[in-house]
């Protein structure tokens with residue numbers, strides 16, 4: 001495994017993108033930064049600007065207003081950039097599957113690299129997903 | 142031959158020791174200590190020792206994004222401009238400590254002061270060239286903050302110059318303190334270094350004076366549009382400043398560099414950053430112009446009276 005890939009897996013900066021979630025998934029994401037879970041141990045930090053991001057955490061069911069915006073945000077991200085869908089809503093629309101203004105799930109718009117189901121998913125599940133993502137990255141090269 | 146070898150020597154001291162590589166290495170360790178202590182203060186475990194280096198290497202493989210309505214040349218060159226100024230300042234300060242008596246020139250304290258302001262100016266130029274409204278908000282805050290802290294900083298730096306009756310070379314100041322005792326053993330020196338430490342905090346852009354960056358508020362402000370290796374250069378500039386400024390303060394107030402003095406200043410910075418919330422820009426200006434400037438003027442008066 002090359003040094004650069006190793007550095008990428010050791011320092012994932014995440015950008016938090018809520019596309020109309022009920023705010024519960026977002027709170028669970030913030031749990032990851034608390035002393036109990038402390039993902040900074042693995043070099044994961046939350047960044048404010050999409051230009052600094054290595055991974056986009058998408059929460060919530062996409063709706064008509066957020067679809068163009070999420071496309072825009074993804075285009076602005078410097079590549080390589082991963083997309084992680086968090087919560088039942090983002091993975092497969094959840095209870096909004098038949099909603100009139102939620103036409104599409106996230107993965108029909110963006111290339112999703114990891115799915116974390118749950119409503120909301122536990123922080124442990126999110127850490128497990130990130131570990132799987134890192135393993136997938138390492139397996140590639 | 143003579144000339145070539147002296148140029149080679151200068152290049153070596155700029156790029157390797159005690160310039161770029163050496164300062165960057167110390168700075169990376171210092172920024173790891175910063176993150177680790179911050180984590181411990183918050184009852185977390187904190188990142189491993191190689192984290193700052195891993196961040197830089199990772200940033201260097203990312204794509205560089207240039208905003209559509211950015212002014213390209215300025216946007217791309219400003220970070221390099223700031224980095225070289227910071228490295229040059231660090232080299233001057235280290236040389237004054239290492240080759241006592243023979244380095245520098247008369248007035249290099251003033252040159253170092255100018256060089257230490259350049260990274261902030263370069264950052265303002267670069268991010269205002271990006272055309273992002275939040276970046277321009279950050280720039281406007283940075284300009285105001287700079288106007289606020291430069292005045293007390295320069296006044297406090299005049300205290301050692303007055304006390305040494307007009308020495309303007311960093312090495313001379315160090316030698317003077319070796320003969321006559323360090324400046325922080327006087328009342329005026331203590332007041333001046335307190336002012337200088339607060340100004341250092343603002344120069345480094347750390348909490349409570351990080352309103353130009355303000356991740357939770359204006360999403361990174363002055364850094365918002367930078368990505369990839371340009372962001373790595375900006376981070377590196379900040380790490381180098383984190384070495385250059387404390388070493389500069391120990392040189393002119395505290396009788397020259399030594400490891401424990403540097404660590405003490407670093408711990409002061411880190412604790413200040415962890416125990417304070419971010420202040421508003423008007424509060425910062427009031428703090429620097431009224432409190433810190435008056436304190437610095439009192440220090441100058443005391444120094445003139447010989448205390």
Ligand code: SF4
Pocket residue numbers: 020021022023024025059060061086087088089090094118119120121
């Ligand atoms: S998955 Fe559940 S918790 Fe998460 S945003 Fe949807 S409804 Fe809320």
